[in-house]
Amino acid sequence: MKQTKGGLMSFNNFLSTSENRQVSLEFAREGASKNSDMVGILFIMTIDPDVCTKSKIPFADVSQVDFFEGQEAEILFTTHTIFRIDKIQQIHDDHTDRLWKVHLTLVGNDNHELNTLTAHVREEVNLKAPIRGWPQLAFILLKVGEPAKAKKLYKILLQKASSDKERSDYNHKLGWAY
Structure with a gap:
């Protein structure tokens, strides 16, 4: 501190x-x-x-x-x-x-430093094809240094994936988590 x-x-x-x-x-x-x-x-x-x-x-x-x-x-x-x-x-x-x-x-909320930090965090977690919901949470967990939590979530998402593209994306992100 x-x-x-x-x-x-x-x-x-x-x-x-x-x-x-x-x-x-x-x-x-x-x-x-x-x-x-x-x-x-x-x-x-x-x-x-x-x-x-x-x-x-x-x-x-x-x-x-x-x-x-x-x-x-x-x-x-x-x-x-x-x-x-x-x-x-x-x-x-x-x-x-x-x-x-x-x-x-x-x-x-009108603090300049806070607004700059917020914009930076949003930019960090934003992808070319924005993701939402649980996949976004898993990605944020990876970015903030919580790979174990991200792994758990990606494994669940992988089980529920409805397309090869989703399975490919989740497996790729799981690789990042390891």
């Missing part, structure tokens, strides 16, 4: 956050103390409500229905919400030397 300072990051699942710094710090400490190979990270997020509204980034204040009944002041963000990594600093405390705080800023 240190090498990506200034870059973009997203979380591949729902993001549970707390407006209560102490609650968040306890979660970070817990993660760092359970395993000596792990570090705890306190994410400090700058969220501009206008960016959420303009970019239609889904989030919900769930503090009244969370487990801690409002003490956590929990805000839930949708999957793949994108942030810029602004600053990374080690937190010194009495409990562990493996705590870090990472300052993030929410990025909207």
